[in-house]
Amino acid sequence: MKLTCAQEHLAKGLSIVGRAVPSRSPMAILSNILLATDGGRLKLAATNLDIGITCWIEAQAEDEGAITIPARLLQEFVSSLPSGEVALTLKPDRLTAHLRCGASEANIKGVDAEEFPPIPRVDGQVTASVEREALHTAVHQVALAAATDETRPVLAGVLFRLRGGKLTLAAADGFRLAVRTVEVSAPVDTSYDVIVPARATVELARIVPDDAEMIDLTVTPNRSQVLFHTGDPATGRGGITAIELVSRLIEGTFPNYEQIIPARFATRVVATTKDFQNATRIASFFARDASNIVRIHAQPGEELTPGKLIVAATSADVGDAVSGIDAVIEGNDLQIAFNAKYLGDVLGVLNTAQLSLEMNTPASPGVIRPVGGDGYLYVIMPMHTQNAGR
Amino acid sequence: MPLRVLPPEVARLIAAGEVVTRPADVVKELVENAIDAVIERQAHDRSAEPPAIRVEIRSGGLALIRVVDNGSGIAADDVELAFQRHATSKVATAADLDAIHTLGFRGEALASIGAVAQVQILTRPPEASAGVSVTVEQGQVTSRRQQGCGAGTTVAVRNIFANVPARRKFLRGQTSEATQISQLVTHYALAYPEIRFVLVNDDRATLQTSGRGDLAETVVDVLGVKVAEQLLPVADADAAVAVSGYVGTPELIRPTRSGLTFFVNRRIIRSPMLGHAVTDAYPAAMLAGRFPVAILNVSIPAELVDVNVHPTKAEVRFASDHAVYQLVHRAVRMTLGDRAPLPELALTPPEAWSDTPLPAGPDQERRPAVRSTTTDPGAVAAAQTLAFFAPSASNGAAGDATAATGARERQRDGAAEARPEPTAIRLSALRPVGQVQGTYVVAEDDAGVYFVDQHAAHEAILYQQMRETRQCAPPAICASQELLQPQAIDLTPRQAQSLAGQGEQLASLGFGVEPFGERSGLLRRVPSGIRHRDYVRTLLEILDLLAAQAEDPSATSAFDQASARLACHSAVRDGDTLSLDEMRELLAQVERQPNLWSYCPHGRPIFLRLSSAQLARDFRRR
Numbered sequence A: 001m002k003l004t005c006a007q008e009h010l011a012k013g014l015s016i017v018g019r020a021v022p023s024r025s026p027m028a029i030l031s032n033i034l035l036a037t038d039g040g041r042l043k044l045a046a047t048n049l050d051i052g053i054t055c056w057i058e059a060q061a062e063d064e065g066a067i068t069i070p071a072r073l074l075q076e077f078v079s080s081l082p083s084g085e086v087a088l089t090l091k092p093d094r095l096t097a098h099l100r101c102g103a104s105e106a107n108i109k110g111v112d113a114e115e116f117p118p119i120p121r122v123d124g125q126v127t128a129s130v131e132r133e134a135l136h137t138a139v140h141q142v143a144l145a146a147a148t149d150e151t152r153p154v155l156a157g158v159l160f161r162l163r164g165g166k167l168t169l170a171a172a173d174g175f176r177l178a179v180r181t182v183e184v185s186a187p188v189d190t191s192y193d194v195i196v197p198a199r200a201t202v203e204l205a206r207i208v209p210d211d212a213e214m215i216d217l218t219v220t221p222n223r224s225q226v227l228f229h230t231g232d233p234a235t236g237r238g239g240i241t242a243i244e245l246v247s248r249l250i251e252g253t254f255p256n257y258e259q260i261i262p263a264r265f266a267t268r269v270v271a272t273t274k275d276f277q278n279a280t281r282i283a284s285f286f287a288r289d290a291s292n293i294v295r296i297h298a299q300p301g302e303e304l305t306p307g308k309l310i311v312a313a314t315s316a317d318v319g320d321a322v323s324g325i326d327a328v329i330e331g332n333d334l335q336i337a338f339n340a341k342y343l344g345d346v347l348g349v350l351n352t353a354q355l356s357l358e359m360n361t362p363a364s365p366g367v368i369r370p371v372g373g374d375g376y377l378y379v380i381m382p383m384h385t386q387n388a389g390r
Numbered sequence B: 001m002p003l004r005v006l007p008p009e010v011a012r013l014i015a016a017g018e019v020v021t022r023p024a025d026v027v028k029e030l031v032e033n034a035i036d037a038v039i040e041r042q043a044h045d046r047s048a049e050p051p052a053i054r055v056e057i058r059s060g061g062l063a064l065i066r067v068v069d070n071g072s073g074i075a076a077d078d079v080e081l082a083f084q085r086h087a088t089s090k091v092a093t094a095a096d097l098d099a100i101h102t103l104g105f106r107g108e109a110l111a112s113i114g115a116v117a118q119v120q121i122l123t124r125p126p127e128a129s130a131g132v133s134v135t136v137e138q139g140q141v142t143s144r145r146q147q148g149c150g151a152g153t154t155v156a157v158r159n160i161f162a163n164v165p166a167r168r169k170f171l172r173g174q175t176s177e178a179t180q181i182s183q184l185v186t187h188y189a190l191a192y193p194e195i196r197f198v199l200v201n202d203d204r205a206t207l208q209t210s211g212r213g214d215l216a217e218t219v220v221d222v223l224g225v226k227v228a229e230q231l232l233p234v235a236d237a238d239a240a241v242a243v244s245g246y247v248g249t250p251e252l253i254r255p256t257r258s259g260l261t262f263f264v265n266r267r268i269i270r271s272p273m274l275g276h277a278v279t280d281a282y283p284a285a286m287l288a289g290r291f292p293v294a295i296l297n298v299s300i301p302a303e304l305v306d307v308n309v310h311p312t313k314a315e316v317r318f319a320s321d322h323a324v325y326q327l328v329h330r331a332v333r334m335t336l337g338d339r340a341p342l343p344e345l346a347l348t349p350p351e352a353w354s355d356t357p358l359p360a361g362p363d364q365e366r367r368p369a370v371r372s373t374t375t376d377p378g379a380v381a382a383a384q385t386l387a388f389f390a391p392s393a394s395n396g397a398a399g400d401a402t403a404a405t406g407a408r409e410r411q412r413d414g415a416a417e418a419r420p421e422p423t424a425i426r427l428s429a430l431r432p433v434g435q436v437q438g439t440y441v442v443a444e445d446d447a448g449v450y451f452v453d454q455h456a457a458h459e460a461i462l463y464q465q466m467r468e469t470r471q472c473a474p475p476a477i478c479a480s481q482e483l484l485q486p487q488a489i490d491l492t493p494r495q496a497q498s499l500a501g502q503g504e505q506l507a508s509l510g511f512g513v514e515p516f517g518e519r520s521g522l523l524r525r526v527p528s529g530i531r532h533r534d535y536v537r538t539l540l541e542i543l544d545l546l547a548a549q550a551e552d553p554s555a556t557s558a559f560d561q562a563s564a565r566l567a568c569h570s571a572v573r574d575g576d577t578l579s580l581d582e583m584r585e586l587l588a589q590v591e592r593q594p595n596l597w598s599y600c601p602h603g604r605p606i607f608l609r610l611s612s613a614q615l616a617r618d619f620r621r622r
Ligand SMILES: Nc1ncnc2c1ncn2[C@@H]1O[C@H](COP(=O)(O)OP(=O)(O)OP(=O)(O)O)[C@@H](O)[C@H]1O
Pocket: B029, B033, B034, B037, B069, B071, B072, B073, B074, B082, B083, B087, B088, B089, B090, B103, B104, B105, B106, B107, B108, B109, B110, B111, B152, B153
């Protein structure tokens, strides 16, 4: 194995695949990164057995070969090098990598590439191509509603529903639901429901570079793995020619979320996203000791006075806080309580200046949507408390 | 029947009946006499041989009770007098009764025993050259002769209740009597660590203490290392009254009150008030109707306690029950809050873990007296007032986690003299360092390193919050969170029944659940704090608890236990990764809970400390 590549490209590639390296694993080999020549490029790969990330970077390969090297040491070494050409060769024992760049060189002991667990291959037709930007936003807005524990495995995932040329992402942890639909370009005439672990979607959003254009989805015929692919070997930019993330899929049926979304409302609030977010943040400091309850009072305006949205929290130990923000309020006066975290989560990912909050009664769900935005909605279940304190 | 004065032998029996009803009563009287005698001798002659008392019984005391002491003895001419009623050397005037410093004061015991048994007494005061042996049967002297013997007194009691068959019939059997006796001697051995006690039961030595005056060592001697490891030292004093001894950790729980032993001025007594003072100091949910273990002595000026209120001196009357309750209760709480048994690694829990908010500074006088070996003048004064339980406790017990480590450590390094008194710690001022094993938060300040069990700490906070919110009306233990979709849950018939009857209780715990068919329920809302979403399991557990209470209303509060379950399921878990901010918040919350236990509802300690001094010592930097 003998090749050269740019230090920046190598460093970037290592930081991408490094996301799949488990911080603790009983299998020592998983803390290594696989480096292999692949058709004139350098392939980097890492896996934690739940997900695998592969990344190809531009390289001039003279000799084919492969090795695995401890991820942490390699990353630290490469990122400290000056920019320039990195020359990588294998020592005759084929288990030590020799790296040279500028005035620095290093020998790093590795492990035979044969021992690296194969990242599952996902062959088959691309089922959907989605704009990177759209998928990135959708993942951000949806994955936060997934459950963080494994009590009900399907809830720890994000539903990817491909239907009629649209891809819908949905996640629900039992107390809230987030749904976002994105357009699929070059729709293929197929439909499916698959559940991708929320963690995999978050990693995906993190590793795909801003300048990537499209992300292709491929699902294995047996619905056990999904492949996200971006980039094109021919037109790779920034030295990264392609990135792939393979994830196992969660078995099971996602709850029928559509029936949860209320069809009508008795009170509708339209408020400035920023104002609502600030008010919620302030309340959350006081809610911490009090079951995280934020109380909301939607007061419709009179002819001459605007409507008010009161956001408040009270802690028996700490104190209380109230913010009143101007809002357009249609319908009934309504008081309701929400979990500060669930509210704060959605307010942090809305990307429109205004939002709407639709409600019916203090015991029924609230629905938050971006105003003038796209196909996003967030259903949040209320809380109850007999006494104002905790 | 015509009215008449009873003949003396009948009057004697009636009087005796008040003092001795069973062999253990005889042992109690004889041991108390022996204690008075050895202490009297020591008071006059510091160079006398070390005080020792040997108790020997056969057949549960029915065949023989023999108590041997090396005390002051009885002058040959006074022996017969000692068997007369109201004959005592311990009290002379009515005024003396107001300040009794001896265990005996009535002059009743020997007379009563002599009325119901054959008593042989062999005694010699240290200064006399020969001893005398006198035998009394049914109140009459039947023999008297000179006899050589060691200084001190031996009293042998045989044929107990031979002339009172009715009484003999009511005895509970030899084993039971022997157990009573053994317990009694054990208790006195604990009260007097400076006296060497030996108990021989049917020729087997069943109890033996060193008499070296070290309470911790005595505790190990009589109760064994196992139990001793779970005993925490108690010591506290106010201006007049002091309390000291040991209480069990919350793990050491007994089904009966038998583990509660109290002394007042080292006299063994019964006291429901003291029982409450101790029991109330433990979280009810932890005890769940059972009882902790305590061996406590209340040291109180003789004029503030009346010991002359009960025929067998088994009860006393305090000038102020309230004051004594307060002191004992506070002392026990402080101990439970203060330390956990933690012999390993010499980690000790924080000192200033208190039942009141922590103001800086004047926490000092609340510091247990025995551990304040150095600077604290208030406590030193208190230690002197205490001058009782464990003469040497004040030069070694400082900071000992348990009786067992106390004894062990004392052997190792004699005096832990220079151990610095830690000052009140402010938890919020601790710097969280990180998390270890996904389970413990590690924090530090200049005085040491602290390990906080994250689950236990959080659980204790939540449980405490719930206990407080229960006072509200209606009690809203937990806010509740609506589920996106109602969830059907399967129930056992028992659970279904308790669901039908206990909707209100469930609601105040935060569960919104309604019957749904015969064997299932529909869950609509859950307590807001529940983490990890195992709310179904929690609900089922709580339904079981409520069902158990419905079946047995005398059971301890199922509601309290349900809160504890809920706290457990709502708390962070082992393995949950915490950010530094979360750790800081946890510590701050612990501090904000003024009544927090340093034990979680499971009874495990939540907080341990490794002092800087200890670290330095173990690294041999000092
Ligand atoms: N073991 C002993 N050593 C020395 N003196 C003893 C001993 N036992 C009894 N006496 C003497 O005999 C007296 C009578 O004892 P007795 O136990 O009957 O009465 P008491 O101890 O004075 O009062 P109480 O009835 O409250 O026990 C005591 O006051 C004491 O002088």
